[in-house]
Amino acid sequence: MTEKDFIPTQFSNKIEKGEVTWQAPSNIALVKYWGKKENQVPANPSVSFTLNNCKTTTKLEFQKKSKRSDSFDFELYFEGKKKEDFKPKIQQFFERIELYCPFLKEYKFKIYTENSFPHSSGIASSASGMSALALCIMSLEKELASNDLKNEDYFNQKASFLARLGSGSACRSIEGELIEWGEHKDIQGSSDLFGIKYPFEINEVFKTFQDTILLVDKGQKQVSSSVGHNLMHGHPFAKERFAQAHSNLDKLKQIFASGNLDEFISIVESEALTLHAMMMSSNPYFILMKPNTLEIINKIWKFRESTKTPICFTLDAGANVHLLYPEMYKEKILEFIKNELVAYCEKGQYICDQVGKGAEKL
Ligand code: PMV
Numbered sequence: 001m002t003e004k005d006f007i008p009t010q011f012s013n014k015i016e017k018g019e020v021t022w023q024a025p026s027n028i029a030l031v032k033y034w035g036k037k038e039n040q041v042p043a044n045p046s047v048s049f050t051l052n053n054c055k056t057t058t059k060l061e062f063q064k065k066s067k068r069s070d071s072f073d074f075e076l077y078f079e080g081k082k083k084e085d086f087k088p089k090i091q092q093f094f095e096r097i098e099l100y101c102p103f104l105k106e107y108k109f110k111i112y113t114e115n116s117f118p119h120s121s122g123i124a125s126s127a128s129g130m131s132a133l134a135l136c137i138m139s140l141e142k143e144l145a146s147n148d149l150k151n152e153d154y155f156n157q158k159a160s161f162l163a164r165l166g167s168g169s170a171c172r173s174i175e176g177e178l179i180e181w182g183e184h185k186d187i188q189g190s191s192d193l194f195g196i197k198y199p200f201e202i203n204e205v206f207k208t209f210q211d212t213i214l215l216v217d218k219g220q221k222q223v224s225s226s227v228g229h230n231l232m233h234g235h236p237f238a239k240e241r242f243a244q245a246h247s248n249l250d251k252l253k254q255i256f257a258s259g260n261l262d263e264f265i266s267i268v269e270s271e272a273l274t275l276h277a278m279m280m281s282s283n284p285y286f287i288l289m290k291p292n293t294l295e296i297i298n299k300i301w302k303f304r305e306s307t308k309t310p311i312c313f314t315l316d317a318g319a320n321v322h323l324l325y326p327e328m329y330k331e332k333i334l335e336f337i338k339n340e341l342v343a344y345c346e347k348g349q350y351i352c353d354q355v356g357k358g359a360e361k362l
Helices: 084-097 126-148 152-166 168-172 225-230 238-258 261-280 291-307 327-344
Strands: 017-031 046-064 073-078 107-115 178-181 195-197 210-214 312-315 321-325 350-354
Touching: 017 126, 017 168, 017 238, 017 261, 017 312, 046 126, 046 168, 046 210, 046 238, 073 084, 084 126, 084 152, 107 126, 126 152, 126 168, 152 168, 168 178, 210 327, 238 261, 261 312, 291 312, 291 321, 291 327, 321 327, 327 350
Parallel strands: 073 107
Antiparallel strands: 017 046, 046 107, 046 178, 046 350, 178 195, 210 321, 210 350, 312 321
16 A cells, blocks of 8 residues: 555536544554654554543534535534634644545634543544544545445555544554554565554453553653654664664564563563653653552562562553553553552553443544
C-alpha cells in the first residue's frame, strides 16, 4: 500500500445530511514511537496494547453546503460546550487529510466529543480523539462511496492512516488488542502509513492484561510530544535508539507467543526508561518524570522482588505511571496500589484499564 491507494477516485452516492458516532480507545505503547520523519512517518516501529476504558466518543453531524466553499466549515463541542481552542488542531488535521477525503469542503460539520477519562488527568486524548474523528469521517466516506469502499480491512487501514496524520500514535487506536505500526523487516504487512493487528501468536495472558494508570501529575506537560519527536533529529543516540526498537520488536515475537513475563518486563521497562533517556539527552534536554514517578518505580521494583509478582511499569511522554500486570494478580496489585502507591498520586487518583478490542460504532 502507498499513500496513493488512499486517494478515492469517485463517489457514486449523494448524501445531504446525517450523523455518525464512534467510540475509540486510547493505547499504551510497549515499544515506543519517538522521532518522526515528514508526514508523520515514524522513525522506528512501535507496538501497543489497545485500552478498554480510556475512550473518546465523537459524534459527527454533517450537512451538505449549498455550494462547495474553499474552507473547512466545522463547529467543535467538547463535553457539550463549544471549544474554540481545540479548533486549530482539527483545522490542521483536515488540511492534512483533504487530499484523501476531498469531500470535506462540501460539508458543514458539527463535532461533539467527550472522553471517558477526566480531561485534566495528564492522559493524552489525542490518540483516542483523532482515531474517533477519523472513523467518523470514514463512515461518511463509506456512505458516499457505497460499493466502491472495498472492505473492512480497507476501512480500518484508511481510518488508521487518517488518524496517523492527526497524531502519530492515534493510528494504533482503531483495532485491538495488540497493534504494530511502522515498517519492520520481519513483520509482514507492517507499514509506516497505518497500524496493523499484530500478526503473530499472542499468548492468552496478554489478551486480558491490566493497565492501572497512576495519575502522578495531572497538569499540562511542559514539552509537547511534537517538540520531543523533533528533537530526535540530530540526537546523538538516535541511530542506536531506532535500531534498538527494531531489535526489541524482534525479541517480543517469542515473548508474545510464549507469555514469558520476565522477558516481557525487561523489554517494556527498558523501553520506558529509554524514551525518557532520549528526552534527557536531547538538545535542549528536558525531564517529564516527577519525583513521585521515581518513588513509584522504586516501590514497584521492591514489590516485584519481594513478592515475585510479575508487575512492571511503562511511561508515556509525561509523569504518569502505567502499571502493567496479568489479570490473575488484579486483587493483590490493587491492594498494593492502595497501600503503597496512592500516596504518590495527585489527589490519590488512578484509573483502572485493561487490554481492549478496539473502536466501536455506536
Ligand atoms: O502520537 P504522539 O505524536 O503524541 O506521540 C506519542 C509518543 C509516545 O506516547 C511517547 C510513545 C508512543 O509510541 O505512544
